[in-house]
Amino acid sequence: MAIDYRKTAGELVKELGGNENITNVTHCATRLRFILKNESLVDKDKVAKIPGVITTVQASGQFQVVIGNHVKDAYGFVTELVTIDENADSKGGQKVSVFSRIVDVISAIFAPFLYTLAACGILQGILGVLVALNAIDTTGGTYQILNFISWTAFTFLPVLIAVTASKKFGMNTFIAVVIACALVSPDYIAMVNAGEAIHFLGLPVQLLSYTSSVIPIILAVWAASYVEKFFEKHLPLVVRNLFTPMFTIAIMVPLTLLAFGPIGNTIGGAIGGIYNTLYDLSPIVAGIVVGGFWEVLVIFGVHWGITPVTVGNYASLGYDTFTGLQAAAALGVFLKTKDKEMKGVSASAALTGLFGITEPAIYGVNLRLKKPMICGCIAGAVGGAIGGAFHAVSWGYNMPGIATLPAYFKTGHTTQFIGLLVSILVAFVLGAVLTFIVGFKEEAPDSVTEDQQKKEKLIKDSMPAVQAEETVESFAFTAPVTGNVISVKNVKDEAFASEAMGKGVGIQPEDGKVYAPFDGIAEVVFPTGHAVGLNDGKGHEFLIHIGLDTVELNGKGFIVHIQQGASVKTGDLLVEFDKAEIERAGYDSTVIYILTNTKENIEIVEGRHKALSDTVMRMR
Structure with missing residues (x-):
């Protein structure tokens, strides 16, 4: 079933x-x-269970x-519901480390145009x-036009x-853009190419190329945000709009040409130099480190910190050595598992991982089952070592995935490219094979998710645990409510549809x-009226759940006609509910009718x- 991301956002x-x-x-x-503003208000387990959410991560002050x-x-629908205060403290008052702040800044700056940058690299x-x-023909106009397009970003x-840094630091975007344009303007580039000494107010200017640079402009916009605020505060209103810019x-x-530019280039060179020095000492070791720990970096969201290094390598070296493609552990799980949900x-x-979107594999499969995570990291390290041995590199910025192989x-x-293909193939096959051989602990069908466990526990805690005895006797159960009957597997609730809580129907x-569909005892009657637990006295325990997530209505629209522990006869009115009220509130009114304490086929x-007298399920 397709996810309604408007509802997810809400x-x-x-x-x-x-x-x-x-x-x-x-x-x-x-x-x-x-x-x-306050993360302590959030129950991250509840957030992780929202339809459409894979998992949650608290990192980098986010x-x-x-x-x-x-x-x-999801982002589009969320922004319709929230009002963003551009001038608010970007950390919401929380104390975070310097490293977390840096990662936060980098992710906020690069995320909006990352795919555009990758598109140029693929071209x-x-x-x-x-x-x-x-x-x-490289001398023809078609090639020349496409070539300069590919380098424009x-x-x-x-x-x-x-553009993005100005929004992050809360300053006028057009002022920030003019500062950036000055650093790549034809006149300044001509000065750099001329190589003649230049001074500003008697101070020597270090003429550096800022095309494809990252850190200098980030530092410049950060400092400019404070300069702008200073003049906004102190200049008279009548001249503020003109003289502040x-x-x-x-x-x-x-100031950027004199200080922030050289400092930024030095920082960028030092950061990239650490990894590149490791790579120069041993490409194989560097490949092991990158391939083996990449998924770990993604988990904590700090993989963004590598972005300036890769962009800097393209600018200074013309290529980058970060390579890899990891989706195979999830494929191994698919081949190994017997659980239908986990197979899906x-x-x-595994499929989305092939195209560079690895979070579903990491959070939905590998971390969830633990051992596949280890197998994936081992396979990534081996693949990285092979890529390093072949000195495999990318010649244009890209996002890992089979669609970006031309980069x-x-x-x-050619040898380097073949080495890359071999490294990807080995990592992919090894990850799947290792996962298949090592295996993992299969989740029991009745505990597919933590949410399902909690719901099942609630039912079991409220009802005496009576196991259905093996018998050749046949049982037929009639409907507790009139309507259209479907298998519980087809209801729009993962916990019920998985049959983790019991087998039965949705009406x-x-x-x-x-x-009451039979004579028995009302062992559980929820005060909100949305659910009733019945025991037929023959070892069968049933749950009648009115609507999906209707517990959130807190009894609104429900009238209960029985008490907990009361004996009921077939046809006794148990609960009345306002179907229209439930649906107006945005809830599904489907009535769940399941047998909670048997593994027998139904x-x-x-x-x-x-009708009420019609049989809706049978058990032998």
């Missing part, structure tokens, strides 16, 4: 403390990233909600393949960063009255307009 905002507790929200490729491929849909790779196949990368630009561009989850996760190809470097009611008698 439940998210509610569980995160409402609009008043949400300071900011952004998104990356797979996650919604919330800045909350409450991250992993959605997967439909993150943009470069495709052009490289066409050139190698002699399918395009990288040439003007500081401008893209200025002028003073900010006139101060920050020279793992198959989907790893370049004429004259789409035609009226609002629930009757024959479901589906059909339309079933």
